[in-house]
Amino acid sequence: MRTVQKHKIIVVEDSYSERCLLLSLLESMGFSVQGFSNANEAIKQLQREPVDMVITDWMMPELSGIDLCKIIKSMPRSPYAILLTGNNQNAHLIEGIESGADDFIAKPYHSGVLKVRILAGLRLIEMQRELESQNQVLNKMLLKEQDYLNNLKHDLSLAAQLQRALLPKNSKLNQGWRVTTEFKPAQDLAGDLFQCFNIDQQHIGFYLLDVSGHGTAASMLSFTLAQHLSSSQQVWQSLDLALITNNLNREFDDPEQCGRFATLLIGIANTISGEIEIINAGHPSPIIVSPQGAKFVDDSYVESQLPIGINKQHCYQSQHFTLKTDEQLLLYSDGIYECRHSKFGSYGLAKLLKNISDARELPAEKLLHYLSYSTELWQEKQAQDDISLMLISTTTNSSHCDPKM
Numbered sequence: 358m359r360t361v362q363k364h365k366i367i368v369v370e371d372s373y374s375e376r377c378l379l380l381s382l383l384e385s386m387g388f389s390v391q392g393f394s395n396a397n398e399a400i401k402q403l404q405r406e407p408v409d410m411v412i413t414d415w416m417m418p419e420l421s422g423i424d425l426c427k428i429i430k431s432m433p434r435s436p437y438a439i440l441l442t443g444n445n446q447n448a449h450l451i452e453g454i455e456s457g458a459d460d461f462i463a464k465p466y467h468s469g470v471l472k473v474r475i476l477a478g479l480r481l482i483e484m485q486r487e488l489e490s491q492n493q494v495l496n497k498m499l500l501k502e503q504d505y506l507n508n509l510k511h512d513l514s515l516a517a518q519l520q521r522a523l524l525p526k527n528s529k530l531n532q533g534w535r536v537t538t539e540f541k542p543a544q545d546l547a548g549d550l551f552q553c554f555n556i557d558q559q560h561i562g563f564y565l566l567d568v569s570g571h572g573t574a575a576s577m578l579s580f581t582l583a584q585h586l587s588s589s590q591q592v593w594q595s596l597d598l599a600l601i602t603n604n605l606n607r608e609f610d611d612p613e614q615c616g617r618f619a620t621l622l623i624g625i626a627n628t629i630s631g632e633i634e635i636i637n638a639g640h641p642s643p644i645i646v647s648p649q650g651a652k653f654v655d656d657s658y659v660e661s662q663l664p665i666g667i668n669k670q671h672c673y674q675s676q677h678f679t680l681k682t683d684e685q686l687l688l689y690s691d692g693i694y695e696c697r698h699s700k701f702g703s704y705g706l707a708k709l710l711k712n713i714s715d716a717r718e719l720p721a722e723k724l725l726h727y728l729s730y731s732t733e734l735w736q737e738k739q740a741q742d743d744i745s746l747m748l749i750s751t752t753t754n755s756s757h758c759d760p761k762m
Contacts, residue, residue: 364388364389364409364410364479364482365388365389365390365391365406365407365408365409365410366383366388366389366390366391366408366409366410366411366412366475367390367391367392367393367399367402367403367408367410367411367412367436368380368383368390368391368392368393368412368413369392369393369394369395369396369399369411369412369413369414369417369422369425370392370394370412370413370414370417370441371394371395371414371416371417371418372414373394375414376392376394377392379392379412380392382468382471382472383475386472386475391408395417395418395419395420396413396417396419396420396421396422396424396425396428397419397420399411399413399425400420400425400428400429403429403432403436407434407436408436409436409437409479409482410436410437410438410439410475410478410479410482411425411429411436411437411438411439412438412439412441412475413425413426413438413439413440413441414441414442415440415441415442415443416442416443422440422441422442422458423440423452423456423458425438426438426440426456426457426458427456427457429457430456430457435457437459437460437478437479437481437482438457438458438459438460439458439459439460439461439462439474439475439478440456440458440460440461440462441462441463441464441466442461442462442463442464443463443464459478459481460474460477460478462474524538524540524550524551524552525538525551525552525553525554525747530553530554530555530561530628531555531558531559531560531561531628532559532628532629532752533752534561534626534628534749534750534751534752535721535749535750536553536563536747536748536749536750537721537722537725537747537748537750538551538725538745538746538747538748539725539726539728539729539744539745539746540744540745540746541692541729541733541740541743541744541745542740542743542744543692543740543741543742543743543744549565549566549567549568549579549690549692549743549744549745550565550566550579550580550582550583550745551563551564551565551566551688551745551747552564552583552586552588553747553749554588555588556588556593556594556596556625557594559627559628559629560596560625560626560627560628561625561626561628561749562588562593562623562624562625563623563624563625563626563688563747563749564586564621564622564623564624565621565622565623565640565688565689565690565745565747566579566582566583566586566619566620566621567579567619567620567621567640567690567691567743567745568582568617568618568619569617569618569619575617578617578619579619581610582605582608582609582619582665585604585605585608586601586605586623592604596625598623598624598625598634598635598636598675599636599672599673599674599675601623602621602623602636602638602665602673602675603671603672603673605621605665606638606665606666606668606669606671606673607669609665609666609669617666618639618664618665618666618667619638619664619665619666620638620639620640620641620664620665620691621636621637621638621639621640621664621665622635622636622637622638622640622641622643622688623635623636623638624636626680626686626749628751628752630679631679631680631681631682631751632677632678632679632680633677633678633679633680633686634675634676634677635654635675635676635677635678636662636673636674636675636676637661637662638661638662638663638664638665638673639661639662639663639664639665639667640661640664641689641690641691641694641706642654642661643686643687643688644686644687644689644709644710644713645680645684645685645686645687646684646685646686646687646713646717646724646748647681647683647684647685647717648683648717648718650714650717651687651710651713651714651717652710653710654678655678662674680749680751681751682751682752683751684751685721685748685749685750685751686748686749687713687746687747687748687749688745688746688747688748688749689709689744689745689746689747690742690743690744690745690746691742692732692741692742692743692744692745693709693728693729693732693744693745693746694706694708694709694732695741695742696732696735696736696741696742697736697741698735698736698737699737701735704732704735704736709728712727712728712731713728716728721748721750724748725746725748728746729744729746732744
């Protein structure tokens, strides 16, 4: 009964005897009640203080019960309205409900029936209040969730900026060699990272790292691995590529134990002789771009070995080949050729090789942009995986780079 006693009810009845009868009945049920002889006085009270229910007679001087129902239903928090009338015809019932009344009781009414209708109305009020309370809680949760998502989006944006800052800028290297890059992450953060830098006056180091998957988890792991491959690491000064790769493989950690691994193409180039030492740890074969066309680096020179993180005891061995003065070396992630078209299927390595050959005379930056854009069109502008491209040009090719670079 404690919840029932809190309900406030207004009775609007111009007949003194009937008003007193109703007030007495409602007080006996434990409600807080007020009675008014006309609708205008009731409206003034409703404007001062909200109530839960209004029980009003239909026929009254000045404003009728129908008029009162229309007014109270326009209020911000309208009370439940029960309309009393001596006419029980269907037309009157329809008119009363359309005016905004929630219930309709014909006179003379049975006190027991009135009690039941009042209690039913109050149950609806309680349900509405409960829904309003739940909606308020949900709205607060949604606002909190929105704040969290906004903060997360901001953090991801900062992390993406940091990731891009770790990538090489299109710049000159030793002996006039040059590196040109193109990077298209599938999400804010990518599992790809690559770099190319001077080791000493004669050698440059480079790598392209692709952690399985993409998004935040893959990018965090690629960040960690990139720290071990940073140009500031003294191990690069040893020019021992196998040592660098074996150390990285032993340091690889998969804290989530979800089977993550990384493919890696890593190398050291002698910018005077053009000799390149390279290790391919499960990565797509690099491509040599020459005036005659494009071709994969011969398998007899570069054998693909286990990806990083598969077997910590694996010993990586390097291979050697020579990059001629009129050739360029292209490193790329599998996102460039594994994308699919809804109708024509996989992009594929053969199409990649053909597109490179067709566009081989373009300056380095425009060549990479062409490859990236053709892939974007193939996957119907719906990014499916990270795309990384790094083109290393020798002295002769550097002289033909886009002057805007």
